[in-house]
Amino acid sequence: MRIPQVSYGPDLTFPSFPYGSRETPLSLNCLLYKGGSQVHARHFQAAVDAGTLGSVRKGRVSLATRIHETINAALVGGGSRLTARSSIILIRSFYSWMDENGREPNERLIKEHYLAWADHMLHLARSRKIKLQTAYDGVTRVAITLDRALDLTVGIARHTTLWRHLRGKRLWEAKSDRVNLEQAFSFGSLLLSISNALTTSAVRGPVPIQVPLSDGRMHLEWLRLMPPDKHKPGVTPTTLRLNAKVRERLNANPFAESRKFAINLRVESEMLIFIAQTGMNLAQANRLRAGSFSYHSHLNGYQVRRLYKGRKKGEVEFEIFGEYRPYFERYLKWRSENLSDPLDRLFPPADPRRASDIAPLFHAVRRRCKQLGIAFVSPRQLRRTRVNWLRRSLHDPSLTAEMAQHTEEVLFKNYDLPHYQTALVEVSTFLRKLDPFTPSAGPGACVDRQPEAIPGAPMAVVGPDCISPAGCLFCVHHRDIDSFDYIWSLDSYRYLKIVELSSYRPSESDHPPPAGMVVERITRKLEALGSRGRKTSAWLKEAAARVREGSFHPRWEGFIHLMDSSLEARP
Numbered sequence: 001m002r003i004p005q006v007s008y009g010p011d012l013t014f015p016s017f018p019y020g021s022r023e024t025p026l027s028l029n030c031l032l033y034k035g036g037s038q039v040h041a042r043h044f045q046a047a048v049d050a051g052t053l054g055s056v057r058k059g060r061v062s063l064a065t066r067i068h069e070t071i072n073a074a075l076v077g078g079g080s081r082l083t084a085r086s087s088i089i090l091i092r093s094f095y096s097w098m099d100e101n102g103r104e105p106n107e108r109l110i111k112e113h114y115l116a117w118a119d120h121m122l123h124l125a126r127s128r129k130i131k132l133q134t135a136y137d138g139v140t141r142v143a144i145t146l147d148r149a150l151d152l153t154v155g156i157a158r159h160t161t162l163w164r165h166l167r168g169k170r171l172w173e174a175k176s177d178r179v180n181l182e183q184a185f186s187f188g189s190l191l192l193s194i195s196n197a198l199t200t201s202a203v204r205g206p207v208p209i210q211v212p213l214s215d216g217r218m219h220l221e222w223l224r225l226m227p228p229d230k231h232k233p234g235v236t237p238t239t240l241r242l243n244a245k246v247r248e249r250l251n252a253n254p255f256a257e258s259r260k261f262a263i264n265l266r267v268e269s270e271m272l273i274f275i276a277q278t279g280m281n282l283a284q285a286n287r288l289r290a291g292s293f294s295y296h297s298h299l300n301g302y303q304v305r306r307l308y309k310g311r312k313k314g315e316v317e318f319e320i321f322g323e324y325r326p327y328f329e330r331y332l333k334w335r336s337e338n339l340s341d342p343l344d345r346l347f348p349p350a351d352p353r354r355a356s357d358i359a360p361l362f363h364a365v366r367r368r369c370k371q372l373g374i375a376f377v378s379p380r381q382l383r384r385t386r387v388n389w390l391r392r393s394l395h396d397p398s399l400t401a402e403m404a405q406h407t408e409e410v411l412f413k414n415y416d417l418p419h420y421q422t423a424l425v426e427v428s429t430f431l432r433k434l435d436p437f438t439p440s441a442g443p444g445a446c447v448d449r450q451p452e453a454i455p456g457a458p459m460a461v462v463g464p465d466c467i468s469p470a471g472c473l474f475c476v477h478h479r480d481i482d483s484f485d486y487i488w489s490l491d492s493y494r495y496l497k498i499v500e501l502s503s504y505r506p507s508e509s510d511h512p513p514p515a516g517m518v519v520e521r522i523t524r525k526l527e528a529l530g531s532r533g534r535k536t537s538a539w540l541k542e543a544a545a546r547v548r549e550g551s552f553h554p555r556w557e558g559f560i561h562l563m564d565s566s567l568e569a570r571p
Contacts, residue, residue: 009056012068014075014084023358026088028071030095031064031105032056037095059106066107066149067091080283081358090142111156114146118160183375184385188276189214190374191269191365195327198266200337204254207247209262219372221265223250223258263338264349265364270331271347272365275379277324279386282379286359288317288346290335295325440478442469443489443555448477469493470518473525480529482536485553487529488543492553492560494522499563 012028030036030044033053047053075084094117098105103113121135143157150156190213197211198221208220208227220227226243250256275285292307301321320328341348349360362376369376377385440446451464457474464475472478480486501515530540546552552560 009061010065012064014072016076026085028064028068028088030092032060035099037092037099059104063105063107063110067145070145070149087141087145090138091145094142107150110146114156115160122161181385184377186374187377190372191273194265194269195273198262200334203259203262203338206251221262223261267347268360268362268365272362272379272382276382276386277320278318279383280318282359285347289344290346440472441467442472443486443493444472444481445479446472446477447479452476470514473518473521480525484539484542487539488546489553489555490522490526491543491547492556494519495547495552496556496560496563499560
């Protein structure tokens with residue numbers, strides 16, 4: 001029997017960080033073997049020991065070692081474990097693609113391989129197999145790792161077509177901005193409903209646990225049991241009896257293991273509420289320890305300090321709004337009744353076997369959001385929504401930055417988002433200052449309340465003023481408006497003056513009737529408006545058709561009917 005030759009190569013693991021009992025240690029040893037990146041991390045070492053991956057490829061050692069040193073340096077320097085894990089997963093995906101396409105990774109050819117992989121990711125995005133943003137994020141993350149490993153001064157991602165495709169493309173739409181705020185309120189309402197419902201008596205009480213929602217619905221928590229109405233058709237009576245017995249045993253045991261699902265849901269909800277109230281980073285909130293706290297009034301809330309033995313007070317841990325204090329104290333009491341964490345974390349995980357520095361992904365809350373049709377709002381989005389809400393409410397960037405514990409530069413660069421309604425108000429205010437239209441006595445608008453006649457105006461007959469509609473039409477400050485409503489109003493006013501002209505009785509004076517001059521002035525204006533383009537010409541035809549049908553503008557309709565009635569009453 002031939003015994004396979006096993007070669008292990010350098011150790012590319014990350015032993016300096018603690019791992020949970022169920023967690024697979026981070027490792028880049030798979031990069032040393034052809035096809036190693038395609039093997040699941042849990043089964044990789046067994047494959048190496050069995051010799052199915054062959055021996056270490058010497059040409060891969062140098063580049064793999066430099067990539068490992070780059071990621072390890074970021075971890076030791078205080079970098080996020082989630083970021084490191086994401087980088088390792090993407091590097092494995094990149095190496096897996098190279099193995100599938102017969103490309104050997106080394107320092108000399110890695111740039112060429114990377115650009116080809118980026119084009120492959122763009123092709124997947126255009127084929128709609130993955131999202132374009134997913135492709136961009138993956139290509140960018142791998143590029144950052146390679147740039148640092150190879151000491152590149154110009155980022156390798158700048159040479160990809162994908163980077164040029166998405167560069168600077170970040171648009172904010174009015175609809176998305178409004179929906180995000182509405183989603184945040186709906187999501188917060190759900191979190192508060194869970195916090196209110198999952199009391200100690202409810203968590204230890206009968207199943208299902210009732211969670212009344214603010215919209216009138218009732219959500220039932222079955223603690224991973226199968227609800228009776230969810231059984232598939234044709235289920236056997238034996239299965240139904242078995243489920244009923246499991247439920248009876250659970251109701252009889254208030255400290256059953258499965259009750260941790262309700263406890264974990266409450267902890268995740270409280271953690272998200274805490275982040276929304278304090279604006280604290282998820283990693284910071286995950287590291288907080290429980291204990292006794294003191295509250296000191298500050299602005300519209302409290303500065304919260306930790307209390308130690310001997311009445312020694314620590315530094316300010318976080319700041320909260322005044323309305324949140326009773327909810328926070330209620331959670332501390334509930335936590336002491338239902339949780340015992342060896343590390344005494346403020347928001348301990350339901351599974352103690354998880355590494356202590358790994359922040360939760362809020363799977364329990366996500367599942368409830370999916371069941372209830374409510375959009376999940378991540379901790380990062382909660383913090384950004386909170387900062388922008390403060391920014392618009394306070395109208396003070398420096399105070400907002402202080403409350404968010406940022407500098408103004410960080411606030412505007414990473415948190416401040418355009419707001420549709422605010423932008424509309426600001427643009428409208430600017431345009432009013434630029435060309436301050438005001439309503440005029442006649443159709444149209446006025447830019448100055450100082451009447452001044454147009455050149456050649458018949459002053460003896462119709463003089464400019466700010467009282468009569470006819471006077472506006474002979475003033476230099478009168479402005480036409482490029483809209484159908486204005487053209488309809490102008491044509492309706494002309495009809496009114498035509499009716500008035502029909503009742504005119506000439507005098508011995510040589511002056512022409514004022515109404516006739518107004519009709520002539522309006523006619524010239526309508527002709528000028530109709531010559532501006534197809535759109536205004538179509539408006540002009542529609543307005544003329546309405547006037548012929550007797551459908552007048554509301555501003556002049558009453559005057560026209562009164563004028564017609566007076567003419568009919570004449571003998």
